[in-house]
Amino acid sequence: MIEIEGITKRYDATTVVDDVSMVIEPRTVCVIVGTSGSGKTTLLRMINRLVEPTAGVIKFDGADNSSLPGYELRRSIGYAIQGHGLFPHRTVAQNIATVPVLLGWDKARIKARVDELMTLYQLDPEAFGPRYPHELSGGQQQRVGVARALAAEPNVLLMDEPFGALDPIIRNKAQEDLLAIQKRFGTTIILVTHDMEEAVHMGDKIAVMDAGKLVQYAKPAEILANPASDFVETLVGASERPFRLLSLGRVRDAVENGSAEGEAIPGDASQRDALAELLWSGRPALPVKGADGKPLGRVTVDGLVKRAARPA
Amino acid sequence: MQIRFDKLGVVIAAIVAYAAFVAPFATFRANRIVPGQARSILEALPTATGTLLLAIIVAAALIALFKTPLVLRLAASVVVLAALALLIGVAGTFLTPAGDTFARVSPASGFWILIFAFTLLVADVLTRLNLSPLARIGVLVVAALAIGLLLISGRWDSLSILKEYANRADSFWAEGSKHVTLALGSLAAAVIIGLPLGILCHRVERLRAGVLNVLNIIQTIPSIALFGLLIAPLGWVATHVPGAAALGIRGIGTAPAFVALFLYSLLPVVANTVVGLAGVPRAANDAARGMGMTDRQRLFGVEFPLAFPVILTGIRIVLVQNIGLATIAALIGGGGFGVFVFQGVGQTAMDLVLLGAVPTVALAFAAAIILDAVIEMTATKRRVETA
Numbered sequence A: 001m002i003e004i005e006g007i008t009k010r011y012d013a014t015t016v017v018d019d020v021s022m023v024i025e026p027r028t029v030c031v032i033v034g035t036s037g038s039g040k041t042t043l044l045r046m047i048n049r050l051v052e053p054t055a056g057v058i059k060f061d062g063a064d065n066s067s068l069p070g071y072e073l074r075r076s077i078g079y080a081i082q083g084h085g086l087f088p089h090r091t092v093a094q095n096i097a098t099v100p101v102l103l104g105w106d107k108a109r110i111k112a113r114v115d116e117l118m119t120l121y122q123l124d125p126e127a128f129g130p131r132y133p134h135e136l137s138g139g140q141q142q143r144v145g146v147a148r149a150l151a152a153e154p155n156v157l158l159m160d161e162p163f164g165a166l167d168p169i170i171r172n173k174a175q176e177d178l179l180a181i182q183k184r185f186g187t188t189i190i191l192v193t194h195d196m197e198e199a200v201h202m203g204d205k206i207a208v209m210d211a212g213k214l215v216q217y218a219k220p221a222e223i224l225a226n227p228a229s230d231f232v233e234t235l236v237g238a239s240e241r242p243f244r245l246l247s248l249g250r251v252r253d254a255v256e257n258g259s260a261e262g263e264a265i266p267g268d269a270s271q272r273d274a275l276a277e278l279l280w281s282g283r284p285a286l287p288v289k290g291a292d293g294k295p296l297g298r299v300t301v302d303g304l305v306k307r308a309a310r311p312a
Numbered sequence B: 001m002q003i004r005f006d007k008l009g010v011v012i013a014a015i016v017a018y019a020a021f022v023a024p025f026a027t028f029r030a031n032r033i034v035p036g037q038a039r040s041i042l043e044a045l046p047t048a049t050g051t052l053l054l055a056i057i058v059a060a061a062l063i064a065l066f067k068t069p070l071v072l073r074l075a076a077s078v079v080v081l082a083a084l085a086l087l088i089g090v091a092g093t094f095l096t097p098a099g100d101t102f103a104r105v106s107p108a109s110g111f112w113i114l115i116f117a118f119t120l121l122v123a124d125v126l127t128r129l130n131l132s133p134l135a136r137i138g139v140l141v142v143a144a145l146a147i148g149l150l151l152i153s154g155r156w157d158s159l160s161i162l163k164e165y166a167n168r169a170d171s172f173w174a175e176g177s178k179h180v181t182l183a184l185g186s187l188a189a190a191v192i193i194g195l196p197l198g199i200l201c202h203r204v205e206r207l208r209a210g211v212l213n214v215l216n217i218i219q220t221i222p223s224i225a226l227f228g229l230l231i232a233p234l235g236w237v238a239t240h241v242p243g244a245a246a247l248g249i250r251g252i253g254t255a256p257a258f259v260a261l262f263l264y265s266l267l268p269v270v271a272n273t274v275v276g277l278a279g280v281p282r283a284a285n286d287a288a289r290g291m292g293m294t295d296r297q298r299l300f301g302v303e304f305p306l307a308f309p310v311i312l313t314g315i316r317i318v319l320v321q322n323i324g325l326a327t328i329a330a331l332i333g334g335g336g337f338g339v340f341v342f343q344g345v346g347q348t349a350m351d352l353v354l355l356g357a358v359p360t361v362a363l364a365f366a367a368a369i370i371l372d373a374v375i376e377m378t379a380t381k382r383r384v385e386t387a
């Protein structure tokens, strides 16, 4: 559990982060979202003390993060940034091994971990390990950046707009990969983005920042349903709201009894995708199948439209 | 078939035509200080040999003039350079009356221009061949070996510059080693002091402008003036600091020369260190800190390796500059090849001047080629991303 209590950062007279308090549950994804300059990066960097707060404390499982030297704290926390920040003079394998080397792991353990992560990220260790970052595509560089952040098996991973430089298709895949890995290792992720779509998609909870202040901290559905201020409402995007709400739910949870004609949609597809498919094909209902291929029932346009309405 | 001219080749052919047919090939003097008499290629060599040399030169100039394969251009210029190197020795023997130990023969402007023109052609071909750094060093070694062999073989002994050498063989090597020690020693001192100073300037912004300005001003002081400025303080140190005089610190001599070269060297080293460190990608630095590197680990593990090619460029500037500047040290008794240059100027003996100048230029040239190759190797290995 990460407790942020009354954290403030001032540069001279300007307050960049203003008295922010929030609690991040373990093994969840917390997304910090806000416009550019709202203090997201500064807040994130105070968690691993790349920036020292002017006031307030941050506790990891009850322990003040200022109780040990900053560099030691940072070795225990994963850190990934936009544009990956890979070391251009080190190979992919050396980049991923950065923190384990700092921690003094033995060679065999480092190699095993590097190979494991590269395989996890679909990068053949033999082929990609000895390459230099500039020899990789943007998507591959980004994956190496995250693999490097995860190398020492941190419980907490901080990410500053990690997908910002990727094109939409690769970004989608990267987001899915990250969520899968988060589930697998149970990592607590704090992710900064200015993209509400990404926030709704990735976050168990969303923290909305505006001019240094935390204006709302809640589950995505709550933020969509009850934006705390006009600012949050604008950020959510009024015209996108119903679709974002649908994107939170799985088809499985919207199944009705009955059957329908045509190709079945998988139960774990998002309700938004189902509605899009229905509207596009001009049909009133679609069959739904489970992971094992067995029919589960059907989804209907009417049913989904009801779910897209503002929750009571 | 359409005939196409090579751009550089046109220039080279024109220069070669002038040097081969108009300018004198060798100079003959009855003794080392009287004015010389010009000798053309045909006058300086036995008729058959001279004609052959002219034919080779004309053929090579034609190859240079038109667009021809690179290998052919390379072969032609190497053949001409080799012929020139061999035949200038022949000219020395041919022009010197038998048994006359006072007569002097030296290469004249035509010879030097021909050497220059065909070296230019070789350099052009080598650039276009895009040689790897190691191959460039290889070419340098081969050229140095060839010149060394010619020197040892005695084929140039009839030339005036080698007669000057023969009279001073011992002091030539002594001054040469002083020259190199002075140039390399002051470079080493500048690196030892300049690197940390550059790192400090990078880290402490307030220091940066001040330090760089002071070094800039030093750089603009003429060397003679700097020697003059150093005489008083070093003289004072010699007489007042116990042991200083025993270390060889005096107002004149090697000490002020060393200090002056060191001061001139500081600016390129410090400035390139600052520029190199400033050029390290922000994201790499940020990631290094975010991964939990200490300032030291970040400096040696990330900043330094990434800034290294730029810092090396500074060191290259200093080395070439110091090899040249060390010549001036002779003015205040600091030794080095400059000793021959200034003696030669004093005696109006041009060949003695060359005995000091030619090795200096050769050393500077070799240092530049070697360091350029090293810089390129480090830069490609640790390729700095430009994105």
Ligand SMILES: Nc1ncnc2c1ncn2[C@@H]1O[C@H](COP(=O)(O)OP(=O)(O)O)[C@@H](O)[C@H]1O
Binding pocket: A011, A016, A034, A035, A036, A037, A038, A039, A040, A041, A042, A043
């Ligand atoms: N080191 C600094 N010194 C002064 N101002 C800063 C510094 N770092 C950030 N700021 C200011 O703080 C504000 C918030 O920055 P940041 O946290 O990077 O915002 P975001 O990540 O939300 O775009 C910006 O106005 C920025 O100019």
Ligand SMILES: [Mg+2]
Binding pocket: A040, A041, A042, A160
């Ligand atoms: Mg930011």
